[in-house]
Amino acid sequence: MIELKSAAEIDRMAVTGQFVGELLAELRAVAAVGVNLMEIEQHARRRIAERGAESCYWDYTPSFGRGPFRNVLCLSVNDAVLHGLPHDYLLRDGDLLSIDMAVEIDGWAADSALSFVVGAPAPADLKLIEATEVALEAGIDAARPGNHLGDISAAIGEVAHRYGYRVNNEFGGHGIGRTMHEAPHVPNDGRPGRGMTLKPGLTIAIEPWFCRTTDKIKFDQDGWTIRSSDGSRSAHSEHTVAVTESGPRVLTLRPEQVAQERSPGGRAAASS
Numbered sequence: 706m707i708e709l710k711s712a713a714e715i716d717r718m719a720v721t722g723q724f725v726g727e728l729l730a731e732l733r734a735v736a737a738v739g740v741n742l743m744e745i746e747q748h749a750r751r752r753i754a755e756r757g758a759e760s761c762y763w764d765y766t767p768s769f770g771r772g773p774f775r776n777v778l779c780l781s782v783n784d785a786v787l788h789g790l791p792h793d794y795l796l797r798d799g800d801l802l803s804i805d806m807a808v809e810i811d812g813w814a815a816d817s818a819l820s821f822v823v824g825a826p827a828p829a830d831l832k833l834i835e836a837t838e839v840a841l842e843a844g845i846d847a848a849r850p851g852n853h854l855g856d857i858s859a860a861i862g863e864v865a866h867r868y869g870y871r872v873n874n875e876f877g878g879h880g881i882g883r884t885m886h887e888a889p890h891v892p893n894d895g896r897p898g899r900g901m902t903l904k905p906g907l908t909i910a911i912e913p914w915f916c917r918t919t920d921k922i923k924f925d926q927d928g929w930t931i932r933s934s935d936g937s938r939s940a941h942s943e944h945t946v947a948v949t950e951s952g953p954r955v956l957t958l959r960p961e962q963v964a965q966e967r968s969p970g971g972r973a974a975a976s977s
């Protein structure tokens with residue numbers, strides 16, 4: 706069942722989303738060459754506790770994982786793309802890191818992820834990250850009343866194909882609200898005009914992820930981390946988004962993105 710949220714409920718999700726966006730920006734600043742993944746995890750645990758928030762990942766026991774998960778972040782390095790298990794690893798120059806985080810505050814969840822290179826980036830990695838960000842923007846832009854779920858999927862898939870990447874549809878976006886994962890599933894590729902009609906109050910996490918040279922994945926021996934099957938690097942970008950009468954509202958903007966939205970030509974400026 707899909708629960709549409711009231712404007713007041715979306716505002717409460719936005720409180721959680723603001724915290725997630727701010728903490729992700731903070732964690733990106735912590736991540737540097739020589740920093741241990743567990744330092745990033747510990748930093749997030751401390752900040753989540755200080756805020757009185759609750760991690761949606763802690764004790765998460767999905768069908769595919771070797772649960773329960775006992776971390777608040779997914780940290781996926783290089784060929785790891787999703788559900789990267791934080792572990793004792795010192796970041797190296799040129800590593801491609803994805804940080805994914807979902808928390809609840811006062812019973813409302815928000816989920817967001819970003820990817821970036823630590824140290825000196827390879828152009829191919831920047832292109833891959835850019836593709837996930839452009840695809841995320843395209844998916845968000847399609848999250849409007851009257852559009853169909855398939856319009857979001859098609860918009861994401863179109864960007865992937867334009868950049869030359871193939872899409873794996875085993876894992877994708879999802880409804881979110883009182884819990885991290887709700888209906889509907891939001892595939893990262895699909896046909897426009899298909900699927901449910903989008904209504905104001907629908908809240909979803911949109912999360913394109915691509916591997917450079919494959920659409921196949923494999924599970925790591927740690928029981929959690931999902932890697933590209935051929936070892937190629939991968940990237941992941943995610944926001945929690947509300948469909949509203951006046952268009953998509955991104956609930957997990959990071960501070961630099963808030964400034965961008967409010968600038969001339971930004972989404973907030975364009976829709977007001």
Ligand code: MG
Nearest residue numbers: 805806816817
């Ligand atoms: Mg996530």
Ligand code: MG
Nearest residue numbers: 816910912943
């Ligand atoms: Mg998600």
